[in-house]
């Protein structure tokens with residue numbers, strides 16, 4: 129593979145590839161080699177305006193297209209993505225670094241949302257009441273909100289955009305996708321596949337960019353709703369700014385997911401779970417397990433003893449090698465950030481049981497590869513416990529009781545997901561009922577809801593009211609209208625000037 133060849137990407141607006149006009153560009157790395165392989169154009173306000181106007185122009189016709197016709201595009205898109213799965217996975221791995229198998233898995237999870245969105249005619253069925261008063265009927269329907277925008281993170285270049293645009297478009301909206309500037313190629317390819325699937329021009333547009341493009345979307349008068357997935361600091365800014373400009377905003381944000389291991393847990397199962405959920409995709413998942421909470425010193429000692437050799441033995445290499453379990457981090461900058469957290473953990477006094485900092489792979493010396501790291505004796509006051517590190521760094525915290533574990537998880541500023549490993553049904557039930565997170569796993573480390581449920585967190589892991597995809601996604605991308613009808617044949621009772629109970633005759 130020739131990693132030196134540079135390619136300049138483009139925006140995708142109104143069904144066409146459009147060259148960047150702002151004069152601003154950014155680098156896209158192949159993180160396995162640590163080299164710049166592409167240039168991404170960074171959109172300015174003017175390019176965003178062109179994209180939003182294209183989406184606004186396409187809106188009336190698309191909103192008026194029957195839902196049953198809209199979903200024909202999604203059925204076809206699903207088949208096209210399936211047919212091009214290998215190519216899409218390669219594109220993702222080349223820019224993000226994750227393994228091909230993991231990339232394919234994430235595309236499949238995204239396609240489940242497409243399949244959910246194919247059911248939109250059923251999901252948009254309204255409610256009807258006859259005779260709310262004599263001769264008067266009432267029905268409630270959900271209509272599209274208008275031009276929607278999606279701002280997505282680097283860690284799931286296919287899946288997170290697929291959480292958004294298929295549902296929005298199925299609901300009759302038009303869409304501007306602003307993918308992460310670190311790995312946008314997959315979004316461009318998916319937009320072209322949507323066109324090939326029969327989507328009219330302007331319904332789905334992709335602009336690449338950084339804060340300047342996001343700010344232009346946040347204030348644009350024709351943008352009605354914004355979905356954001358990314359870090360909490362940016363998400364809070366987007367939520368507040370978007371709301372201030374009258375937009376509906378959902379912002380799904382950062383995480384620090386805890387996995388509580390009770391003394392009665394099946395430790396083989398718990399160790400497998402912690403390894404997969406802690407180090408899969410190099411820990412760059414918002415549902416990654418980053419903290420193991422061991423209840424009792426005996427549990428903690430046993431867990432550390434079993435985890436350490438597994439972490440040392442992780443097979444690390446380029447995501448394109450099919451034997452590899454963990455690829456590189458996304459960019460050299462992110463590698464430096466994660467590594468500096470490992471340095472900090474040592475300074476803070478945590479016990480670095482496995483140190484992956486000196487990893488070097490022959491042929492990939494400049495690659496952003498960090499070996500798996502495992503800390504024991506992490507305490508809640510440490511920054512490595514409080515902050516989201518977003519890398520292959522697992523922190524083990526020791527607590528004395530279940531109650532202490534529950535308070536620890538619930539007291540963290542993030543509340544995306546949490547898991548408990550136990551054989552005790554009562555304990556599991558209590559945890560599910562009382563823990564302050566949006567998603568809970570019982571002997572399941574990464575409890576990502578199926579596409580027909582909704583995904584989201586609590587506290588600083590979500591700003592806004594709506595979770596994403598599933599029924600909450602449909603609510604977010606539609607607004608309700610309630611119509612009250614009376615037809616001339618109904619009883620005429622003269623003008624009414626006072627409110628009365630609805631059931632009284634009008």
Ligand code: NAD
Pocket residue numbers: 279280281282283284288306307308309337338339342343357358359360362363365380381382383413414516518544585589
């Ligand atoms: P990020 O916040 O840096 O970037 C996300 C998006 O926001 C990108 O499109 C980026 O271009 C844009 N952006 C970045 N800085 C901005 C700024 N100052 N102003 C406006 N826009 C800006 O996140 P990331 O590093 O790409 O992704 C990792 C983060 O995403 C982690 O915190 C992870 O937990 C989170 N994440 C959350 C979920 C979830 O569902 N809760 C899912 C995936 C990822």
